[in-house]
Protein backbone atom coordinates (compact mmCIF):
# COMPACT_ATOMS: atom_id res chain seq x y z
CA UNK A 1 0.00 0.00 0.00
CA UNK A 2 1.23 3.49 -0.88
CA UNK A 3 2.76 5.18 2.19
CA UNK A 4 0.85 8.48 1.83
CA UNK A 5 -2.47 6.65 1.52
CA UNK A 6 -1.69 4.37 4.46
CA UNK A 7 -0.83 7.44 6.59
CA UNK A 8 -4.11 9.19 5.75
CA UNK A 9 -6.19 6.06 6.31
CA UNK A 10 -4.51 5.57 9.67
CA UNK A 11 -5.27 9.19 10.68
CA UNK A 12 -8.90 8.54 9.78
CA UNK A 13 -8.84 5.28 11.73
CA UNK A 14 -7.43 7.04 14.82
CA UNK A 15 -10.03 9.81 14.48
CA UNK A 16 -12.92 7.34 14.16
CA UNK A 17 -11.66 5.45 17.20
CA UNK A 18 -11.56 8.75 19.14
CA UNK A 19 -14.99 9.63 17.79
CA UNK A 20 -16.35 6.38 19.07
CA UNK A 21 -14.87 6.85 22.56
CA UNK A 22 -16.18 10.40 22.69
CA UNK A 23 -19.69 9.64 21.49
CA UNK A 24 -19.86 6.70 23.86
CA UNK A 25 -19.07 9.05 26.77
CA UNK A 26 -21.48 11.74 25.55
CA UNK A 27 -24.31 9.27 25.01
CA UNK A 28 -23.93 8.08 28.60
CA UNK A 29 -23.68 11.55 30.18
CA UNK A 30 -26.38 13.34 28.15
CA UNK A 31 -29.82 13.31 29.70
CA UNK A 32 -31.71 15.02 26.85
CA UNK A 33 -33.33 12.15 24.92
CA UNK A 34 -33.00 13.58 21.39
CA UNK A 35 -29.28 14.19 21.77
CA UNK A 36 -28.79 10.89 23.54
CA UNK A 37 -30.21 8.96 20.58
CA UNK A 38 -28.21 11.11 18.15
CA UNK A 39 -24.97 10.28 19.98
CA UNK A 40 -25.88 6.59 20.25
CA UNK A 41 -26.58 6.25 16.53
CA UNK A 42 -23.29 8.02 15.66
CA UNK A 43 -21.43 5.68 18.05
CA UNK A 44 -22.59 2.55 16.23
CA UNK A 45 -21.42 3.95 12.90
CA UNK A 46 -18.00 4.94 14.25
CA UNK A 47 -17.44 1.38 15.48
CA UNK A 48 -18.11 -0.10 12.04
CA UNK A 49 -15.89 2.56 10.36
CA UNK A 50 -13.01 1.54 12.64
CA UNK A 51 -13.28 -2.15 11.77
CA UNK A 52 -13.76 -1.53 8.02
CA UNK A 53 -10.75 0.82 7.87
CA UNK A 54 -8.60 -1.70 9.76
CA UNK A 55 -9.69 -4.43 7.36
CA UNK A 56 -9.03 -2.37 4.21
CA UNK A 57 -5.57 -1.25 5.39
CA UNK A 58 -4.63 -4.85 6.20
CA UNK A 59 -6.13 -6.23 2.97
CA UNK A 60 -3.92 -3.89 0.93
CA UNK A 61 -0.74 -4.77 2.81
CA UNK A 62 -0.64 -1.87 5.29
CA UNK A 63 -0.48 -1.87 9.08
CA UNK A 64 -3.51 -0.46 10.91
CA UNK A 65 -2.65 2.04 13.66
CA UNK A 66 -3.67 1.04 17.18
CA UNK A 67 -3.61 4.65 18.46
CA UNK A 68 -6.61 6.78 19.38
CA UNK A 69 -6.79 10.44 18.30
CA UNK A 70 -6.64 13.23 20.92
CA UNK A 71 -10.11 14.50 20.02
CA UNK A 72 -11.78 12.99 23.11
CA UNK A 73 -9.88 15.18 25.60
CA UNK A 74 -10.31 18.27 23.42
CA UNK A 75 -14.09 17.94 23.41
CA UNK A 76 -14.51 16.88 27.04
CA UNK A 77 -12.45 19.88 28.19
CA UNK A 78 -15.25 22.11 26.91
CA UNK A 79 -17.80 22.65 29.64
CA UNK A 80 -20.92 23.60 27.68
CA UNK A 81 -22.91 21.27 25.44
CA UNK A 82 -23.20 23.81 22.61
CA UNK A 83 -19.40 24.13 22.48
CA UNK A 84 -18.99 20.36 22.52
CA UNK A 85 -21.44 19.90 19.65
CA UNK A 86 -19.70 22.66 17.66
CA UNK A 87 -16.36 20.89 18.02
CA UNK A 88 -17.95 17.53 17.25
CA UNK A 89 -19.41 19.03 14.10
CA UNK A 90 -16.00 20.42 13.09
CA UNK A 91 -14.49 16.97 13.73
CA UNK A 92 -16.99 15.47 11.27
CA UNK A 93 -16.04 18.13 8.71
CA UNK A 94 -12.34 17.31 9.24
CA UNK A 95 -13.07 13.65 8.49
CA UNK A 96 -14.90 14.61 5.27
CA UNK A 97 -11.96 16.80 4.14
CA UNK A 98 -9.35 14.16 5.04
CA UNK A 99 -11.31 11.57 3.07
CA UNK A 100 -11.19 13.91 0.04
CA UNK A 101 -7.37 14.07 0.40
CA UNK A 102 -7.21 10.27 0.49
CA UNK A 103 -9.43 10.07 -2.62
CA UNK A 104 -7.05 12.45 -4.43
CA UNK A 105 -4.38 9.75 -4.05
CA UNK A 106 -6.52 7.48 -6.26
CA UNK A 107 -6.85 4.51 -3.91
CA UNK A 108 -7.93 1.04 -5.10
CA UNK A 109 -11.67 0.81 -5.98
CA UNK A 110 -12.81 -0.91 -2.77
CA UNK A 111 -11.10 1.74 -0.63
CA UNK A 112 -12.43 4.56 -2.85
CA UNK A 113 -16.00 3.26 -2.60
CA UNK A 114 -15.86 3.09 1.19
CA UNK A 115 -14.23 6.53 1.46
CA UNK A 116 -16.91 8.18 -0.71
CA UNK A 117 -19.66 6.70 1.42
CA UNK A 118 -17.81 7.75 4.58
CA UNK A 119 -17.33 11.36 3.37
CA UNK A 120 -21.00 11.73 2.46
CA UNK A 121 -22.15 10.31 5.76
CA UNK A 122 -19.87 12.64 7.75
CA UNK A 123 -21.08 15.69 5.82
CA UNK A 124 -24.63 14.60 6.55
CA UNK A 125 -23.74 14.22 10.24
CA UNK A 126 -22.41 17.79 10.38
CA UNK A 127 -25.81 19.11 9.31
CA UNK A 128 -27.69 16.69 11.54
CA UNK A 129 -25.64 17.64 14.61
CA UNK A 130 -26.22 21.35 13.91
CA UNK A 131 -29.94 20.91 13.47
CA UNK A 132 -30.23 18.73 16.56
CA UNK A 133 -28.21 21.17 18.64
CA UNK A 134 -30.41 24.08 17.57
CA UNK A 135 -33.57 22.13 18.33
CA UNK A 136 -32.32 21.00 21.75
CA UNK A 137 -30.86 24.29 22.87
CA UNK A 138 -33.91 26.31 21.83
CA UNK A 139 -36.25 24.32 24.07
Ligand SMILES: [Fe+2]
Pocket residue numbers: 015016019046049095122
Ligand atom coordinates in the same frame (compact mmCIF):
# COMPACT_ATOMS: atom_id res chain seq x y z
FE1 LIG B 1 -16.72 9.51 12.26
